[in-house]
Amino acid sequence: METSKAHVALLPLPGMGHLIPFLGLGKLFVTHHNFKVTIFLVSIHHSSQTLFKTIISEMSNELCNIVQFPPVDITSVVDPNATVGLRLSVTMREIVPALRSSIATMKPCPTVLITDIFGTDAFSVAEEFDMLKYVFSPSNAWILALTIYTPVLDKEVKDEYVYQKEPLKIPGCASVRVEDLFDPLLDRTNQQYDEYLHAGIRLRTSDGVLMNLPVYPGGPIVTQSGNSSKSGLLYDWLNKQPNDSVVYVSFGSGTTLSHEQMTELAFGLELNKQRFVWVVRAPTEESGNKTSLKGRSGDENHDQFGYLPNGLMSRIQHVGFVISDWVSHLDILSHPSIGAFISHCGWNSTLESTLMGVPIIAFPLFAEQKMNATMLTEEFGMAVRLEVLPSKKVVGREEIQKKVRKIMVDNEGHGIRDRVNELKYSAEEALCKGSSSYKALFELAKRFEARMQLQNKKAPL
Numbered sequence: 001m002e003t004s005k006a007h008v009a010l011l012p013l014p015g016m017g018h019l020i021p022f023l024g025l026g027k028l029f030v031t032h033h034n035f036k037v038t039i040f041l042v043s044i045h046h047s048s049q050t051l052f053k054t055i056i057s058e059m060s061n062e063l064c065n066i067v068q069f070p071p072v073d074i075t076s077v078v079d080p081n082a083t084v085g086l087r088l089s090v091t092m093r094e095i096v097p098a099l100r101s102s103i104a105t106m107k108p109c110p111t112v113l114i115t116d117i118f119g120t121d122a123f124s125v126a127e128e129f130d131m132l133k134y135v136f137s138p139s140n141a142w143i144l145a146l147t148i149y150t151p152v153l154d155k156e157v158k159d160e161y162v163y164q165k166e167p168l169k170i171p172g173c174a175s176v177r178v179e180d181l182f183d184p185l186l187d188r189t190n191q192q193y194d195e196y197l198h199a200g201i202r203l204r205t206s207d208g209v210l211m212n213l214p215v216y217p218g219g220p221i222v223t224q225s226g227n228s229s230k231s232g233l234l235y236d237w238l239n240k241q242p243n244d245s246v247v248y249v250s251f252g253s254g255t256t257l258s259h260e261q262m263t264e265l266a267f268g269l270e271l272n273k274q275r276f277v278w279v280v281r282a283p284t285e286e287s288g289n290k291t292s293l294k295g296r297s298g299d300e301n302h303d304q305f306g307y308l309p310n311g312l313m314s315r316i317q318h319v320g321f322v323i324s325d326w327v328s329h330l331d332i333l334s335h336p337s338i339g340a341f342i343s344h345c346g347w348n349s350t351l352e353s354t355l356m357g358v359p360i361i362a363f364p365l366f367a368e369q370k371m372n373a374t375m376l377t378e379e380f381g382m383a384v385r386l387e388v389l390p391s392k393k394v395v396g397r398e399e400i401q402k403k404v405r406k407i408m409v410d411n412e413g414h415g416i417r418d419r420v421n422e423l424k425y426s427a428e429e430a431l432c433k434g435s436s437s438y439k440a441l442f443e444l445a446k447r448f449e450a451r452m453q454l455q456n457k458k459a460p461l
């Protein structure tokens with residue numbers, strides 16, 4: 001069937017930090033290029049699915065077609081206690097047959113498949129249906145370079161990476177310090193390492209990588225998660241606070257702090273006497289911080305905030321606002337009262353903070369977040385980093401007080417604020433019509449159109 005519109009199929013990893021930027025990318029193809037966009041939604045966990053669906057349907061606003069796959073059973077392929085990252089990688093492989101069946105029924109067939117770094121097994125479907133195959137990495141170029149280079153490191157480095165005395169050298173990029181290593185590289189005997197290695201090998205077979213082979217620096221793709229809701233108690237409270245006076249505290253969509261860490265953070269914020277907004281989730285019962293796929297549902301089984309130190313809520317009532325619901329980061333970060341962001345340094349949160357000109361107090365926890373924190377502090381100078389107490393493996397209350405003060409009160413904070421404003425300006429420039437990102441996506445769109453015409457010629461009449 002002949003068509004005049006290129007059709008982009010998006011296959012993101014089922015986590016907020018991936019779905020939201022994929023949605024943003026889809027919207028750009030619809031609004032700037034009038035393409036048809038289909039988003040394939042992979043199901044993972046019942047409770048998070050409701051949140052995903054709400055946010056996606058609010059965000060997509062009938063711009064994109066959504067196909068949701070039923071959950072796949074991965075219990076026979078992966079240990080139920082495996083890390084979130086490993087379970088997601090395996091899930092992305094196991095949905096390939098469902099993707100194939102769905103694409104086989106689509107008339108006209110999509111022109112291009114764009115998937116995540118961990119979704120490249122789906123390339124077999126793109127090849128079968130003569131589609132272009134791209135990767136969209138909603139993170140930064142440093143982590144992408146590390147992923148592509150891991151197959152080389154795998155051959156060159158004999159021992160575990162964590163035992164290396166020198167940082168790992170990545171061509172064209174800063175070296176990666178062993179203490180900042182991306183999670184899958186921490187243990188080469190773990191299945192998660194094999195999955196990452198596989199991703200690095202498959203990535204080289206793509207027609208290109210978006211974000212940033214050619215590499216298409218399409219970002220910063222920053223998009224509102226869900227409908228903007230600048231109303232309600234939180235916004236009434238923010239509206240009463242002076243400019244740049246509030247510290248925003250949030251660890252993204254999937255992280256849960258340990259009880260001990262949460263207590264230190266609570267006291268750190270209280271002792272500081274700076275205003276703050278804290279998006280909290282019930283802590284994990286075990287020691288150690290965790291990532292989960294459960295959205296915010298963990299709070300449902302607890303007394304609201306009963307896990308915070310005794311009496312905290314009444315002591316902080318004039319300076320702090322604590323919430324457990326999903327609120328859009330962009331809505332909060334764009335409020336003039338926000339003066340700093342205690343963030344886990346997820347890449348989307350990082351871009352959002354940059355675009356809103358808000359300095360970061362870096363509290364990296366998992367995945368590539370430690371690399372991001374190093375880049376933000378040492379390369380961009382837009383953040384200070386919270387140091388973990390080696391004896392306790394938590395960030396202590398004194399450290400939190402000290403670093404919040406540094407950004408909000410000390411002279412050093414002014415310099416950091418100036419730098420983040422310069423970066424904000426560059427990020428805004430990159431998004432304008434005629435900018436580098438605009439041109440890169442335009443060039444990419446032309447490729448998609450050329451492939452669509454080729455498909456049209458080959459299609460049976």
Ligand code: UDP
Nearest residue numbers: 017225252253254327328329346347348349
């Ligand atoms: N987010 C949000 N409100 C929340 C938590 C997260 O709007 O309460 C959004 C945030 O703006 C970002 C995404 O969810 O776009 C989280 O992505 P990120 O890469 O920062 O971290 P992840 O959640 O993947 O660890």
